[in-house]
Amino acid sequence: MASKAASKGKGKSGKGSKGAENRSASKCVKVWSTWAMKKAKVVAHYGFIPLIILIGMNSEPKPQLAQLLSPV
């Protein structure tokens, strides 16, 4: 009886640890994807307009830098 209880206990703890591993793996993925989305959002926020300006200044015919900055 004691051995049965012990084996039951061990079985449960075995399943518990595997379950904990699975849970932590999915949690890891979630945490990393949230971190990646946050970084992507900051990059997009600061970099989108400079990206457009970069692509535009390199398109044909190439405009001058003075044209970019002057108000006329």
Added chain:
Amino acid sequence: MGSIAPPQHPLGPGVVLPPKTEEKVEKKVDWRNLPCPVPFEEIQREALMSLKPELFEGLRFDFTKGLNQKFSLSHSVFMGSMEVPSQSSDTIKVPTAHYEFGANFLDPKLMLVGRVMTDGRLNARVKCDLTDNLTMKVNAQLTNEPHYSQGMFNFDYKGSDFRTQFQIGNNAFYGANYIQSVAPNLSLGSEVFWLGHQRKSGLGFAARYGTDKMVATGQVATTGVLAFSYVQKVSEKVSLASDFMYNHMTRDVTSSFGYDYMLRQCRLRGKIDSNGVVSSFLEERLNMGVNFILSAEIDHGKKDYKFGFGMTVGE
């Protein structure tokens, strides 16, 4: 001898007969080559263009400077009152002023539009043609405050007589729509969406019947919204439009009637509403590339009067 073949049954395998030289030229329907329908979100575009101009209150000045064919910068100043949504029936107006800088890159295959305001809010639109028939669109509003940013990805596929679109947005929003031409003038479409965080989903159907002279559309959705619109093109310069919307959840019924005069030097749009709102929007072309704008909206029900004026320089 030059005998004309007997007219085919219109529902048979489609063959387009050459136009006869009699007075009544009847073109047989080619059921295999129906035209491509308008995109699902633009099903009411004629009515929206005529009935919903961008009314504003205050001063607006837009300057667009083109650096070359594809690339342009824009500077935009706005000073006036903006309405803040409030729970009570009173309108709360907050005086605001902002400057917005924008850059546009327009290529046949790639379109990038970005606008940034002085408080750091970025409004970004990207449209990219991945292949001849597949287009990807991205629409995002990014703010400095956390959890207020929004973004939406759209993938559009255009077939010979149908269009389909798949949308993914933040807050786990997923949507799809499909529209098909079933007759030369008639197209039917449907859309479905699912909101993950609130576990809400919806299904809607739309129909559009359009000829050269008129367009009639109808939309119904499980969110409890029913909308109809009708636009009649009276002449090259004049269109009349009317619109009806019923919201079952909020028991809101609105109907409006408006006109759109597209004249050589100006474009005048006016509308009157069943809520007692009369509005008008005038764009007058003073010179090549210089437009003067006047906007007026008078809400007799809420006693709210909004007048705005502005100027747009550049294309």
